[in-house]
Amino acid sequence: MAAILAEEKEEPPEVAMKKELTVPAPCVTWPSAVAERYEPLEKLGEGMFGDVYKAWDRVGRRLVAVKRLSGRTDERFVETSLRYFAREAMSLASCRGHPSVVKLVATHADSARSDGDCFLVTKYAGPLNLRQYTRLRSAEGRPFQEAEVRDAMRQLLSGARRVHGAGVLHRDMVPENVIVDGRRDGKKVVYRICGFGVSEPAARPSRDGSAPLASPSPYRAPEIFLGSQDYDDRVDTWGLGCIMAELLAGSGEPFFGADLDAKVFEKMQRAVGTQGIVEWPGLQKLANRDLVAELRETGCATYTGCLREVFPEEMLSEAGFEVLSGLLDANPERRLTAKAALRKPWFRRFSFGGCCFVP
Template sequence: MAAVSAEEEEEPPEAAMKKELGPTPCGSCIAWPPAVSERYEPLEKLGEGMFGDVYKAWDRVGRRLVAVKRLSGRTDNRFVETSLRYFAREAMSLGACRGHPSVVKLVATHADSARSDGDCFLVTKYAGPLNLRQYMRLRSVQGRPFLEAEVRDAMRQLLSGARRVHDAGVLHRDMVPENVIVDDRRDGKKVVYRICGFGVSERAARPDRDGSAPLASPSPYRAPEIFLGSQDYDGRVDTWGLGCIMAELIAGSGKPFFGANLDAKVFEKMQRAVGTQGIVEWSGLQRLARRDLAAELREKGYATYTGCLREVFPEEQLSEAGFEVLSGLLDANPERRLTAKAALRKPWFRRFSFGGCCFVP
């Protein structure tokens, strides 16, 4: 077992942290190698995906709560093999974004070198008990819709995190509610949102795309240019995903805003909501295999169709300033779509005014 990287922190108040400890899972259920199990005490399972599982754990060395993500080194009846390349990519992306409060904090990485199909482990600071999907569904069941001020606060944090990711030269490529950790245990203080799930991230400056973009994001969060097969994309594939999240926060149902049972239906639903004008006007459309799409849309009279997003979210539900952000994030034309930096400069996020001059984060 080799430790690839590690970071120690100041010891938090131990008494307060001990209150967080839950029941320890059965040791036989967790196959961690000695170098990992000796340092981290598993407390409860937080989730599971196709590549591995995540546990809340107690870091005996750092005296803190952490999340231990295990990436399976082999394919079996539960998980798909994760290569060292993908492990390194996620670790490097997290490391590049370290220090921002809206991105989960990398603590350590471990790779089991004792066996050829050994597991890899990513350890991050524990960020909260729920992901955003779970939190939205909980709020829906409780009959507690998100107020516009709450949506604004959530989006400010997420866009700020995305700006840090993009400034670090990273594309997340999987901005979905399941990859946002929510901490609402702060005794009436603001809810904290942190971006996680960098497993399919890539370097923004990479000249040779690997064609994996359509597999990176689930279809309800996939930007139109990715649906159309573009390999020429940037951080605005992430801000599209954040626009989808914003729409879901406002809608309050806890379900994907563009959700449908087939990818083709998702794309149709997307076009109805945000329009087809942006796709037709996008210069990159002519470089795609489906370059005849513009002609098809014009023939059908859709070249100027701007969608019905404002009808879905009327002004009594979302202010004009808020809608400017939502429609900017969900612009079908990636050349016009808001970047994270540009979105944060919109009037909706202005908090203080001094003689007509506004502070903008």
């Protein structure tokens, strides 16, 4: 067992620390080197590859999140290879220091067995993911106001800009991979990007289809739906556009949700229109398929889009809609990057003497 990366110590307020340590510890089985350093406090969730616990770091004297990646296949989890573990760890490390990306604290790999588990330790970022938070707000009858959506998107796009600037494609921008800290006594809610399990280098020269498919279908960009392996960081900004639509809708459910992938794709095209994807030059490069003809045969090529009808001006200003429609442009070459989106008027904080200042 080896710790690969360590971070500076950081102690939370004494009152909060005592409160956290009074929670009965869950029963988990971790290798001795992990269990000796981290005391599990409560389970935060689980996914395909493992589970996540809030824990107390006895060495750093701080709250952390310990993500266990299963080294073997069992009834609950899919095996995670060391290659995927290293990829996630390196992606997090390359983005360290940005307030809208979870902070990597340490990594551990169980070398005692060939199929040992791996552990990613990050600074504890909050009790809920964005899906849980949105559903909670919906149940409480507290819809998101436009200013709240703008603040959330500013943080998430700023984090995405840092991720992309570090040469990383996240490839799984979904509400479950956004941690929300809303317990701030009237201060603004903080949103942080996590879940780099299917990330990859932005400069990867080619993709052979062996990597995990980017994003579940309600958040999958149109070009990936159509089988393109030639994509860039705008697959992430598409996912952020889906998140923005969900915040505005306020139900806590996927905006393009449906029971079958084909229905998701049709719902997507009905909302944003098909002109963008039909005009995309890359459509003609996809091998052995006349996709434009297929779209016409299914009737999809005539969809003009209804996004503005779904989000009228009384719900979302013209400046806000410019960002939403730019993130959800079906043509990836026209779709906004994170950097370009942040320069839109919707995000301008103030102006002075005709000069606008942007984040």
